[in-house]
Structure formats: C-alpha cells, structure tokens
Amino acid sequence: MESKHLTLSDLNLLIKDTFDEKFPGLVWVKAEIGELTVNRNGHCYLELVDTDPQSNQVIARARATIWSYSFRMLKPYFETTTGQSFANGLKILVSVKIEFHPLFGLSLNIRDIDPAYTMGDLALKRKEIILRLQQDGIFDMNKDLELPLVPQRIAVISSPTAAGLQDFLHQLANNPSRIYFYTCLFPAAMQGAETAGSVIQALEQVYEQETSFDVVVVIRGGGSQLDLASFDHYELAYHVAQFPIPVITGIGHDKDETIVDLVAHTKMKTPTAVAEFLISGAEAFEQRLLETELYCSELLSNRMKKEKEWLQQTVIRLKQGVRQLVKDEEHQFNMTAFRIKNSVPSFLHRHDNRFVQHRHRLQLAGLRTLGDQYHFLRRRGADLQSLTCQLLEKRKSNIMRAQQGIRGSLNDKLKFEQSRLAVTDEKIRLVDPVQVLKRGYSLTYQSGKLVRSVNDLHEGDQLVTRLYDGDINSKISNFKAHESKKNDL
Numbered sequence: 001m002e003s004k005h006l007t008l009s010d011l012n013l014l015i016k017d018t019f020d021e022k023f024p025g026l027v028w029v030k031a032e033i034g035e036l037t038v039n040r041n042g043h044c045y046l047e048l049v050d051t052d053p054q055s056n057q058v059i060a061r062a063r064a065t066i067w068s069y070s071f072r073m074l075k076p077y078f079e080t081t082t083g084q085s086f087a088n089g090l091k092i093l094v095s096v097k098i099e100f101h102p103l104f105g106l107s108l109n110i111r112d113i114d115p116a117y118t119m120g121d122l123a124l125k126r127k128e129i130i131l132r133l134q135q136d137g138i139f140d141m142n143k144d145l146e147l148p149l150v151p152q153r154i155a156v157i158s159s160p161t162a163a164g165l166q167d168f169l170h171q172l173a174n175n176p177s178r179i180y181f182y183t184c185l186f187p188a189a190m191q192g193a194e195t196a197g198s199v200i201q202a203l204e205q206v207y208e209q210e211t212s213f214d215v216v217v218v219i220r221g222g223g224s225q226l227d228l229a230s231f232d233h234y235e236l237a238y239h240v241a242q243f244p245i246p247v248i249t250g251i252g253h254d255k256d257e258t259i260v261d262l263v264a265h266t267k268m269k270t271p272t273a274v275a276e277f278l279i280s281g282a283e284a285f286e287q288r289l290l291e292t293e294l295y296c297s298e299l300l301s302n303r304m305k306k307e308k309e310w311l312q313q314t315v316i317r318l319k320q321g322v323r324q325l326v327k328d329e330e331h332q333f334n335m336t337a338f339r340i341k342n343s344v345p346s347f348l349h350r351h352d353n354r355f356v357q358h359r360h361r362l363q364l365a366g367l368r369t370l371g372d373q374y375h376f377l378r379r380r381g382a383d384l385q386s387l388t389c390q391l392l393e394k395r396k397s398n399i400m401r402a403q404q405g406i407r408g409s410l411n412d413k414l415k416f417e418q419s420r421l422a423v424t425d426e427k428i429r430l431v432d433p434v435q436v437l438k439r440g441y442s443l444t445y446q447s448g449k450l451v452r453s454v455n456d457l458h459e460g461d462q463l464v465t466r467l468y469d470g471d472i473n474s475k476i477s478n479f480k481a482h483e484s485k486k487n488d489l
Contacts, residue, residue, distance in 0.1 A: 012102035019106075023098045026111060032091050034061070042068030044075075048108065064096065064108040074113050081115035087193070093117035129234045129259055138241040142265045145246045150285045151214035151278060154183045155206045155245070157199055159190045164221035164250070164271035171275035179282045184213070190220035195230030200239050210244060215278075218260065219250040219271040231258035240264055250274035437468030454481045 006014075031048035038044050043065065050060035066074060075086050095112035133139045154172075158165040165185070172181045186202040189195050199218065206216055218240075230236075231251060237259045240247050246265035250273055251258060261267040268274045429435060437443070444451045445464045451457065457476055465472040 009102055012100070012105075016100040016102060019098055019100045026095045026097055028093060028114075029096050029108065030091070030093050030117070031062075033086075033088050034058075036086075036088055038071070042071060044068075044071045046110075062106060062108055064094075064110055066110045070111060074110070078113055078115050085193075091117070126232050126259065129232065129237065130262065132234065133237055133241060133259075133263060136238075138238065139263055141241050142243055142247050142263060145244070145265055147246050147265065147281075148214045150282050151246075152179070152181050152282065153212060153214045154181055154278070155209075155213040155216045156183050156185045157188050157202045157206070157216060157218045158185065158220060158271075160185065160187050162190060162219070162221050162271075164219050167221075168217070168219050168250070168271035168275050171272050172278065175275075175279045175283075177279070177283050177286065179279065179286070181278065181282075191230060193230070196233040196236040199236055203239050203243060206245070207243070213245055215265075216243065216245050216247045217250065217274055218247060218264070219274060221271070231260040233259070236260060237263050248274055248277070434468055437466070442467050454479050 029048070031050055033046055034049040035047040036044065046064040046066070048062050048064050049058045051057060052059050078086050093114040093116075094108075094110045095114075096108040096110050099107050099109055101107065130139070156165070156168070158168075169183065172183065186205050188202040189198040203216070206213060240260050241263040248266045248268065249258075249261050249264045250268045250271040251261065257267065266277065268277055433443075443466045445466065446457065446461050451463070457463075457479060459476050459478060461476045463474045463476060465474060
C-alpha cells in the first residue's frame with residue numbers, strides 16, 4: 001500500500017489551520033523580553049523568552065512583533081504607567097494573536113500590554129534588592145559614618161549639563177554667610193542604561209582621592225519617574241552603601257525614594273535642598289562657635305573679675321603682713337642692738353688682752369722664721385750661681401761650635417751660587433738678540449709684527465729687516481715658499 005506524502009508547504013498549511021482553529025482569538029502571555037529592536041519604519045521586533053526560576057535557564061523562546069501603529073501607543077502607555085523604559089530584561093504580560101506563516105513560521109503579534117504586571121515585577125525586584133543589601137549587612141553602612149562638623153570639601157557626581165548642578169553650585173557660592181565650599185565635579189550620566197556604570201566609575205575616581213573630600217553629593221535635576229529607575233540598581237546601591245565617605249543624594253524627586261536614596265547617608269529632595277543642608281550645617285556650626293566664643297568670653301571675664309578681687313585682697317593682706325613683719329623685725333633689731341651695745345665694752349677688753357699676747361708670740365715666731373729662711377736662701381743662691389756659671393760656659397761652647405759650622409756652610413753655599421750665576425750669565429749672553437744678530441742672523445717685521453712664515457705675507461707688503469748694526473726697509477715684489485715647508489704645512 002502506497003503511503004501518502006505531504007510537502008513541507010502542505011504540512012505548514014495544516015499547522016496554520018490547526019493554530020487558527022485552536023487559537024481563534026487573542027491570548028494573554030507572560031514572558032520576558034530577551035531582545036528588542038525597532039526598525040526605521042517604527043515596527044518593533046522582539047524575542048520573548050521564558051526561564052526556569054530554579055536554574056535560570058531559557059526553556060522557551062518565540063518571535064514577536066508590534067506593528068508601528070500599535071507600538072506608537074503601547075510604548076508611551078507602558079513607560080508612563082510603570083516608570084520603566086520598554087527594554088530588554090523586563091517581564092511583561094501581553095495580549096497576542098498567534099500567527100503561523102508557512103514561510104516564516106510561528107510568530108506572536110502583540111496587540112495589548114498590561115503595565116500592572118510589570119509594575120508588580122519591578123516592585124518585587126526592588127524589594128529583592130533591598131532585602132539582598134540588608135542580608136549582605138551593608139544597607140546602613142554609609143548611614144553609620146559620622147558626618148563631618150563642617151563638610152566643605154565636596155565631591156560632586158552629576159551630569160555637567162544638568163540644570164540641578166548649576167542650581168547647586170550657585171546656591172553654595174552665594175550663601176548669605178559667605179562660607180567657602182570647595183567642589184570638584186566627577187561627571188556621570190544621570191539617566192539611561194549607562195547611569196549605574198557611570199556613577200560607579202565616578203565613585204571609584206572619588207575613592208582614589210578619598211582624603212581630599214568630606215562628603216560625596218549625587219545630584220541631578222528633576223525628571224520623570226521613568227528617569228529614576230536607573231537608581232534602583234543593586235551594584236550602584238552596593239557601592240554607595242559601602243563608600244567610606246558620607247554620601248548625600250539630591251536626585252530631584254519629592255514622592256518616591258530610590259534604593260540609592262535609602263542606602264545613602266542623607267537623602268534630600270533636590271540639589272538646592274542639598275546645598276541648603278550643607279550651608280545650614282556650616283551656619284549652625286558657625287553659630288555654635290560664636291556662642292562658645294561668647295560663653296568663653298563671659299567665663300573669662302567673670303574669672304578675671306574674681307581673680308582681680310582675690311588679688312586686691314591678697315595685696316591688702318600682704319601689706320598688713322609686711323607692716324607687722326617690719327615692726328617685729330624692727331623691735332627685734334632694737335633689742336639686739338641694745339644687747340650688743342652693752343656687751344661690746346667687756347668683749348673688747350677681753351679680746352684686747354688676748355690680742356696683745358698673740359701679737360708678741362707672732363713677733364717671736366716671725367723673727368725665727370725669717371732667720372731660717374735667710375740662711376736657706378743664701379745657700380740656695382750660692383748653688384744657683386754655681387749652676388748658672390756652668391750652664392753659661394756650656395752654652396757658650398755650643399754657640400761657638402755652631403758659629404763655626406754655619407760659617408763653613410755659608411762659604412760653601414756662596415761659592416756654589418757664584419758658580420751657578422756665572423753659568424747663567426754665559427747662557428744669557430749667548431742668547432742675547434744682539435749677539436745672535438752679530439752671528440749673521442736678522443729679524444724681519446711687517447707692520448710692527450715679527451714675520452714667522454711667508455704665508456703671512458703678500459706682494460707689495462712693506463718690510464723692515466733688522467741687523468745687529470741697523471735696519472733695512474724693503475718692499476715685496478715676489479716670494480717663494482720652500483716645497484718641503486709647504487708640505488709640512
């Protein structure tokens with residue numbers, strides 16, 4: 001029996017009929033956007049995937065399209081409602097028409113989208129990120145840092161073109177208290193897919209100069225809720241939470257808080273509010289300084305007043321004590337003077353007799369000592385005279401011998417020098433220019449300079465030739481250099 005064969009196109013047509021019969025209307029499908037492209041005609045082409053929650057592996061895949069007339073309505077509706085960009089990685093709930101084309105195969109044509117499903121997924125993701133940061137033990141790390149009393153060295157992370165940046169800088173520079181703040185900008189993208197990576201890079205640059213700053217300020221101008229989604233990012237929040245410098249955010253929104261706001265040290269509503277926070281902190285510190293100064297001044301004034309009163313009382317007591325001391329000492333002096341006056345005559349009489357006795361004894365002892373010393377000195381003088389005569393005779397003999405030796409050495413030296421002088425005179429006489437000229441030599445001058453080579457002369461030069469007994473003037477008509485001399489030159 002011959003089996004029935006189908007062509008591929010027949011098979012695909014049967015599959016198409018089956019799909020049309022099985023799914024005649026629209027079907028709501030949950031999926032994740034794997035890839036998304038929009039061509040120049042405005043048509044959106046997607047690849048929808050389904051992943052296993054356990055292994056995170058793709059278990060299903062399908063092509064999908066949103067034609068331009070639908071995409072122009074669905075995209076703004078979705079982004080306005082969810083505050084998220086319609087992009088890769090989002091989980092969506094879409095109403096699709098299942099289509100099977102014999103040539104292109106299965107395709108899902110998206111007709112509608114439910115933002116509530118995505119919003120729930122985003123809220124879940126946000127909650128998961130917060131829980132993960134808390135489980136990592138870093139959620140409050142930046143909040144636990146101590147904010148400097150007067151943070152004046154500020155690292156600013158913002159887009160250079162952000163209006164909020166200019167408001168922030170203007171507010172700091174024109175504060176009424178004229179407090180100076182040093183700011184350094186670290187540029188970063190403040191919206192879009194590059195935000196997280198750009199801000200992280202800026203934080204790393206600040207970290208390299210950690211000791212140069214008191215706080216880090218992350219600011220941007222106002223924006224839609226969609227623009228804030230970039231700050232609900234785990235890696236960015238992870239870096240902010242663990243940053244070693246207090247981080248202050250002013251991302252420009254009033255109602256909602258991003259995860260970066262939650263992990264930062266201080267969250268303010270706007271860049272201007274951040275500037276006011278820094279200025280008010282500095283002003284409060286300045287006010288505390290003024291109050292402390294006033295308190296210290298009053299304390300010092302009171303203390304000086306008390307010390308002055310104590311000093312005056314002490315001076316009064318001291319004066320009284322000195323007067324009493326002087327009076328006591330004067331009385332004691334008078335008593336002592338009276339006792340001395342009464343005891344001096346008897347004391348002088350007693351010691352006068354003793355003085356006379358001691359003087360007599362001293363006279364006798366002095367005479368004996370003088371006699372002994374006189375005889376001793378005479379003996380020593382005789383010995384010294386004899387020794388001196390011997391020494392003089394010996395020195396005289398030595399001097400005479402030295403004179404004879406010096407006289408002989410001087411005569412020999414004189415003869416030697418006379419001989420050298422005669423030889424030198426003869427040498428000088430032999431090299432005397434006059435004697436050289438007498439031997440037949442001559443000297444030639446040109447313009448007062450001695451001629452040493454014919455190469456220094458030219459035809460027509462005037463020459464003066466000096467002989468021993470006169471000069472000869474001449475003029476060069478021609479000259480010839482010796483060949484050997486030319487070669488030498």
